[in-house]
Amino acid sequence: MYTIIECIKYFLLRRRTVIDDYNLSEQNFSMEIVPERSYDVRLRDFEHGLLGFLAQHGLPTESIFVPIDERVQVFDNAGSVLKLIQTHKPKSIYISKFMAAVACGLFDAALNYMWDETISELRRRVAHYDISYFYDNAVASTERRKNLKTVDDLNKIDDYELIQGAKEIELISDLGFKHLDYIRYMRNWASAAHPNQNEITGLQLISWLQTCIKEVISLPESKAVVNIKLLLQNVKNSSISEAEAKKIGVFFLELTQEQVNSLVSGFFGIYTRQDTTTITRQNIHRLLPLLWGRVDEETRQQFGVKYGKYSADSDQTSAKFARQFLELVTAAHYIPPTLRAAEIETALENLLTVHHNYDNFYNEPPFARQLQRLVGPDGDIPSQISQKYVFGLVEVFLTNGYGEARVADPIYRSLIELFDSKLAFIAIVSFTNVTISSRLQFSRCQNKYRELLEMMKIKISMPALKELIDEIERFSDPLDTLKTNQRFREKVNNIKKILNVNFSN
Numbered sequence: 001m002y003t004i005i006e007c008i009k010y011f012l013l014r015r016r017t018v019i020d021d022y023n024l025s026e027q028n029f030s031m032e033i034v035p036e037r038s039y040d041v042r043l044r045d046f047e048h049g050l051l052g053f054l055a056q057h058g059l060p061t062e063s064i065f066v067p068i069d070e071r072v073q074v075f076d077n078a079g080s081v082l083k084l085i086q087t088h089k090p091k092s093i094y095i096s097k098f099m100a101a102v103a104c105g106l107f108d109a110a111l112n113y114m115w116d117e118t119i120s121e122l123r124r125r126v127a128h129y130d131i132s133y134f135y136d137n138a139v140a141s142t143e144r145r146k147n148l149k150t151v152d153d154l155n156k157i158d159d160y161e162l163i164q165g166a167k168e169i170e171l172i173s174d175l176g177f178k179h180l181d182y183i184r185y186m187r188n189w190a191s192a193a194h195p196n197q198n199e200i201t202g203l204q205l206i207s208w209l210q211t212c213i214k215e216v217i218s219l220p221e222s223k224a225v226v227n228i229k230l231l232l233q234n235v236k237n238s239s240i241s242e243a244e245a246k247k248i249g250v251f252f253l254e255l256t257q258e259q260v261n262s263l264v265s266g267f268f269g270i271y272t273r274q275d276t277t278t279i280t281r282q283n284i285h286r287l288l289p290l291l292w293g294r295v296d297e298e299t300r301q302q303f304g305v306k307y308g309k310y311s312a313d314s315d316q317t318s319a320k321f322a323r324q325f326l327e328l329v330t331a332a333h334y335i336p337p338t339l340r341a342a343e344i345e346t347a348l349e350n351l352l353t354v355h356h357n358y359d360n361f362y363n364e365p366p367f368a369r370q371l372q373r374l375v376g377p378d379g380d381i382p383s384q385i386s387q388k389y390v391f392g393l394v395e396v397f398l399t400n401g402y403g404e405a406r407v408a409d410p411i412y413r414s415l416i417e418l419f420d421s422k423l424a425f426i427a428i429v430s431f432t433n434v435t436i437s438s439r440l441q442f443s444r445c446q447n448k449y450r451e452l453l454e455m456m457k458i459k460i461s462m463p464a465l466k467e468l469i470d471e472i473e474r475f476s477d478p479l480d481t482l483k484t485n486q487r488f489r490e491k492v493n494n495i496k497k498i499l500n501v502n503f504s505n
Helices: 004-014 039-056 070-092 091-103 105-125 131-138 142-145 153-157 159-168 172-191 202-217 223-237 241-253 257-272 278-292 299-310 318-330 340-355 360-375 383-398 409-418 420-427 435-437 445-456 463-474 479-484 486-499
Strands: 015-019 033-035
Touching: 004 202, 004 360, 039 070, 070 091, 070 202, 091 105, 091 202, 105 131, 105 159, 105 172, 105 202, 105 340, 131 153, 131 159, 131 257, 142 299, 142 486, 153 486, 159 172, 172 202, 172 435, 223 241, 223 257, 223 278, 241 278, 257 278, 257 299, 257 318, 278 318, 299 318, 299 340, 340 360, 340 383, 383 409, 383 420, 383 435, 409 445, 420 445, 420 463, 420 486, 445 463, 463 486, 479 486
Parallel strands: none
Antiparallel strands: 015 033
């Protein structure tokens, strides 16, 4: 059975069938496969014919097709890339459409098909993992989370939330998220998804295909991901004894910090749902104390904020279970004294949701003004949400990389101007956040980050922080590599200790 690339090369590029003798009887005929014109000539013939048809009907003929040599670049490299998806080829319909679009010289359409294949595969993997666990980690808004229950509800999740949620439960890596976020950006602004005149080269296109295949389509699940999946199934479907819980506690010691935070968030989501059984909650009673010691401070505080949201929404059942969850590990002190933290966080989440949409430039200002009203003129931010608030505000200030919400930008600047020295420090080192680091791939975001550093200089007096800003400004490598630069990581950790500031990256 021929592969896609072999079929296309056979049909368009390399060979033809010639009948040598003209006796076409079933027993007496022979076929000779002989070389014919190179496939770039065939593509030129096809292009010439189609352009003639367009001209005949008075349609535009300029800048329709990508140059032939760029298409050749894709075909020359496609064989080795497509070998990576041998077991997935029978169901990779969008890869077939991708190759067809490449052959036609429509790279913008090809990019769209490639992204469709990636998103379809990622949704399939999420659906076969644990859909509730995914929603618990992918969707920050408790109100939206209530309306997401089944696999069919994945259609309500936008592409950004999908890849970010997949990162949170480690279906893709941090590096994979960064690459996919860039391809998502290109798909949004350089593909056939929107009118544009951007140029995509053949090497760029085949490189993006390779990334999507390696990071999603053909990526095997890690051992830890498989074990977490099995654990969640056992928590929901069977009774876990004390002895079994202790064995599972040993497994907790093998998890990374990110895995611990995601798992405890999954436990919280399961525990606070109204349809959770008594046996399942008993299982969490046994497991949570064994996991809680490894949960970071910022994640713990978020559970207190969520309790406040349930109370504010008059969701008394969820609020009751949220309090019980915290009381299991003597963590009721994480519940905020007022509901202000929850209100600010909700406003920030609404702003970020709009920011991630295509039409964010027009819809951001009302949400930005609502956040500004809640923060108030003094800029006093509850400690429970200080990190999330700063990272979120920095994200919208940096823009999406393509354009700027001009009406909202002055609001962001005014809120950033209210930062005290602690919030200024978090803003300066926001490059340690995966999302912010990913944005720093784009030149517009890089320029906005440099503007942010200028604004922060007057907020700080600590020599170590001033030196850090100076070193960032002198940094000659791409700004998106700051997060992984060992020297900067050490500097940030040392300043955290000096300031006695505790937040996760």
